[in-house]
Each structure stands twice: as structure tokens, then as C-alpha cells.
Amino acid sequence: MTGTVSAILLAGARPIPDPLAKAAGVAVKPLVPVAGEPMINRPARALLDHPTIGEVIILTQRPDAYAAEPATAWLADHPRVRFETGGQGIASSLLAMMEARALAFPVLLTTADHVLLDRAMLDQFVGEAQGADIAVAMVERATLVARYPQSRRTWLKFRDGGWSGANLFWIGSDRARRAIALWQEVEQDRKKGWKILAAFGPLALIGALLRISTLRGGMARAGRRLGLEARLVAMASPEACIDADKAEDVTLIEAILAAR
Template sequence: MTGSITAILLAGARPIADPLATAAGVPVKPLVPVGGEPMINRPARALLDHPAIGQVIVLTQRPDVFAADPATAWLADHPRVRFETGGQGIASSLLALLERDDLPFPILLTTADHVLLDRTMLDQFVAEAGGADIAVAMVERATLLARYPDSRRTWLKFRDGWWSGANIFWFGSKKARPVIALWQEVEQDRKKGWKILAAFGPFALLGALLRVLTLRGGMARIGRKFGLTARLVAMDSPEACIDADKPADVTLIEAILRG
């Protein structure tokens, strides 16, 4: 699979001003300094350094600000990086990209605030997601709290544990398009797990409310509903679900980087 994966790095801006960007005095959140450099640099390097990744597409509403900043201008000049201008929604921007023929599958999608993304995480995710039409990286609460007991995340409870997203997604084939379209419909409610589950039907919602579904079983059911292979990748690295979303996250990430 050397160089065969297309990576999409989400570097967009919210419709309202991001508090981290405002506090740092930068136009978009991915330019916020974390560990001495703009946060986008670390996940970008992790993707480019991984042998399975070919091209890296930076999806943003403001490609101009990255070329203009001396600390991120290297991205605009890199032969394997290209910038694409996205809209306000992740799913709608992704669907627009998929309408074109120059975005080959498989696609690995991650975010510019995934500062701790590294080779180990990518190795595991690529190995376990390979062959699936869609895969989602998650971290179980016990994995995170064993190492970072004070870290606060958004958790979804299932019969097989409490899970938090790790901001790494896999789209293995064009069969993923209907799932992305559904994601587009519920995108504004992605932090509200029950609304996402409700979109997959009343039995999935009821199963989650009664905690009779495991997350793995729920993913398999989603796959059957859409006629595809859907897979959970339970990440071994607790750092996989620590993104730079709040000042406390940045403090923790910088402490981990120093360590």
C-alpha cells in the first residue's frame, strides 16, 4: 500500500470566531501555535512521513493564510500537498471533492488540530481499516483515563464501553458516499450522539439508549444498512483522542510533547 492512500487534512474555520484563534491573534485555528509552531504542521508532517500516504489535500476556506504565514508556507510549496477550498461543512466539502475524478480511494481523513498524530497511530489505523469501505477511529475511556485521568472528552456510552472520537476516518471506496451524505445531514449535531444514531433508524437509537448495542455491533449494523463494510478501529494510543480544541487541551498536548 506504499503511497496509495490519499490523505485529507481538514483545516477549516467555523462560521463563528474560534476562541483559540482569537486569543492567539491568528485568522484561523490551524495557525494557533502549539509546542512552538502552528498546530497544523505536526499532523501534516506525520501524514507526509508515512509511507502509505501519497498526496495530502489540505481542505480549508482560507488557503491564502497558510501560504502567507512563514511557518506554514512550506505546505504551499510541498510537491505532495495541494490546497482545496472547502465550504462551511466537512461532509458537503468532502462530497464535492468526491464528485471529481482526481481523488483516488482509499482516503484517510484527519484534522489540523490532531497535533499528537504520529506514525504509531497511523500504522494501527491503516492496518485495521484496510479493506473496509468506511472506518472510524475511537478511543475507549479506560484507555485514555489510565494515562490521563484529568482529561475531559465527549463520550458515547455503549455496552462495550464509553467511546470518544479520534478524528481519523477511512473511506475505502465509493460505497462510502451515502454515509458521507448522511453525515452531511446530521453534521451540526455531531456532538449529540443520539441524533446521529437516530439517523440510522429507531432500532439503533433504542439499542443505544438501552445499551444493548456494542459500538462494534452498531458499526456492523450501519454497514449492513448501507451495503458496505463498516469498521471500528479501537485505538491503542490514548493520545489519539486528544485534540487541540480548548486551552486545557493545548496545555496537556504541550506537556506531552515536552515529555
Template sequence: MSAPASDITAILLAGWRPVPDPLALAAGVEAKPLAPVAGDAMINYPARALLAHPAIGRVIVLTQAPELFADDPATAWLAEHPRVRFEKSGGGIASSLTALLDRADLPFPLLMTTADHVLLDAAMLDQMVREASGADIAVAMVERATLLARYPRSRRTWLKFRDGWWSGANIFWFGSGKARPVIALWQEVEQDRKKGWKIVSAFGPLTLLGAVLRIATLRGGIARVGRRFGLTARLVAMEKAEACIDADKPDDVVLIEAILANAAE
């Protein structure tokens, strides 16, 4: 069952950490999402991909300082676009999302991604919408073999499970209000990162033990977490290696610019 055309609200995270970002510093811009990649502000790439997709009805840019984007010539078009609106974010992703859900009348489903997801494209969005539709919550990830088959020198952070080594693709799906307890837990952990045991307590000891002993698959583990919360949770194993390559470090930008250059040839 697919989400109706133009019925999805996309949330584009365009915030930044309080510590100086190397990409922003090198570019001489105040915020990382404004840093250029291949001659354009990085946020413009995922923003255009979202707006061009037939399933996306509206885009909400969540950021600490909306005025920065309205004042920058490279991103002023976002502030003027009829299907884009800016909302102020807080100190963390989960807390900002919770606050947004509380103050704004947002229809589900919601698809969330990040401003540094420069390589986001229609194929990735097609797969996410197709495979996440019907779930209360879904997370996109890339298995290591998928990435290394195309980019053997790319380095990511991997989570090891019985069904492979996985890296996040920065695309999330919230299909219904049932996702709120998971977002609330996320917020709780963000507020006190030292108490990571809260995650274990919420997800259940079998999930942790399965991960440690590598007897659980990631797909099964996510489904089990969903059942713990009384909802349908799903892994979307992305087919495109580029789904987990974001513009986080200077080396990432070099790789992304090479990918963009090859695609333009």
C-alpha cells in the first residue's frame, strides 16, 4: 500500500551543532547547510529532490535560524517557495521534532532527512516511500557490501548484526502518531546521553543480547523494537550505495563532488 501522491510532509533538518563545523569554517559561512558543494549550498540538493518528487506535498525546513537562509542569495528561493516553510528547531533532533509535532498541524506520514544528504535522489525516495508505507516508523540504512561494491575506499560508521554491517542513510519515516513514544525515548536519551541503559531498558534485553552475540538480524531487531512499542517498525535496506554518503567531512565532499561530476557527464 503506497502513500497517496503529494500526501507526504518532508522534514528537512538544517540545524548545526554548537561546536564549529569544519565545512562551515572552510567556506566562511555561519551554518553548515549553507556550505557549498560543487558550487551550490548543500541544502539545495536534498530540497530540490524532495520538491521534485510526486509523493512529497510540502517541505518543512527545521533550523535554529531561518533568517540565515532567507538572507543568503543561494538559498533565498527556499524562503519564497510556496511549498516550503521554515520552523525553528531547538537543541536536539528529537526534541525539535516533538516540539514541531506539538505546535504544528502536520498530517502523517512524515519523511525526515538532512540538509547534508546531497546525493538524495528520486530513486532513494521512491524506495523509501514504497517500502516504508504502511509502517508506523521506518529507518533507511545501507549494508556495507552495497557501499563497498561501488566505493571501496569510502569509510563509514558501521553497526554489526548477523545480517551484515549497517550504516545509517539519514532517511526516516513516521507513518502515524504511534511513532511518538519512540521519538519521546529518543528525546530522553538526547537529554542525558550518559544514561544509555535507558535504551536497553526500553528495547528489551533480548534485543541487546542478540546484537552483542550477533544472533539477531537488524531487520528482525527493528521489528522487535516496534512490537515492544505496539507499532510496526521496519528497516529499509537501501539499494543505492550513495544513500549513506553525506557531506559530513571534507573527504565526503570530495567524493560527493566526484559523484556529481560523473553523473553530469
């Protein structure tokens, strides 16, 4: 399946100034230097170097910022990279691209701060997400703590463990539009978030709250409720959930890169 997966690299800016970007004196967070180069360069190269990835779409409100920066100008010139100007939210931007038929499925989505993204992570995720309409990569708490006990993450607690997002998402078909539309509602009005959860069914919601539901089972049931196949990919690499979100993350990532 050489070159059959499209990739979206999220490189947008939040409405409020990002602390890392402000401290580094750069226009947007993906230009913040990590281990000597803008953080976006490493995940971009990982995607372009992977045999299953064809086109890489960089979704951002500031494509000019990357073309103007000498260290990232190569992205603007690369034949397999194109820039798309994003809107106010990720979900709304994805839906607009799907509406305009500007996406070829399947699509792998990741973020510019996923600096440690590598071949092994992509191999596992693409391999296990194949055939799903929606797939989400997560890291179980024990996997991370065994290697990096100092790394602080936000954990979702279920009967099958605590889970943290790995910034890898799979959009396998146009049926995923239903899930992305729900995501858009949460983005637009986070106060409606509990209503979105309730839409998956009261038993699913109560089960999650009481930790009597597994994340794998809950995702599968939520997908069936939407008429699609949703899948959890439990990542083997603890580094999969370490993104460059805070200064302490950057310090840890640079130590990991130096050890490699």
C-alpha cells in the first residue's frame, strides 16, 4: 500500500498566544525550536519518509509563516506537501475539506508538536487502523510510567487502565463525517460536551463515569451508535504520547532525541 494514505499535519495557532511561541519569539508554536530546529520539521519528515504516506497536507492559518522561515521553507517547496488554510476549529476545517472533496481516504492526522513521531509508531498505527472508519491512538498509563515516570499527562480512567492521547487519528472513510460533526459541536460550545457524551447512550456515559467500562469497548459501542467502526490503537511506544506542549516537555523530548 505504498503511498496510499494521505496525512494531515495540524500546524495551526490558538486564539490566545502560545507560551512556547511567545518565549521563543516566533509567530506560531510549530516554529518553536526543539533540538535545534522548528518542531514541525521532525513529524513532517517522519510522514514523508514513511512508505504508506502519499500527500502531506499542512493545515494552518498561517502558511506564510512557514514559507518565510528559512528552516521550514523546504515544506513550501516539497512536491508532496501542500498547505491548506484552516478555519477556527479543526473539525470545521476537516468537514470543509471533505465537503470540497479535498481529501483522499484514508487520512492519517497528527500534530506539529508530535516531535517524537517515528517509523515504528506509524507502522503500528497504520497497521492497526486499517479498515476502521475512525481510529484513535492512545497510550496506557503503565506503558508511559515504566519508562518516563517524570512525564505528566492527562489521563482518562477506565476499567482497562488510564489512557492518554497520542495525537494520531485515522479517518478511514466518509462515514467518519458523523463523528467529526459531533467533534465540531463540542469545539463550538464546550458546555454542550455532556450532551454529546449522552448521545452515545446513558449506559455508555454512566459506565465511563463509574469506570465500569473499558475504553476499547466504549469506543466500539460509540462507533456502532454512529453507524461506523471506531477503533482504539493502544500504542506500544511510550513516546507516542509525549508532545511538545510545555517547556518541561521540550526538555524531556530533547533528552530523548539526544539518547537516540
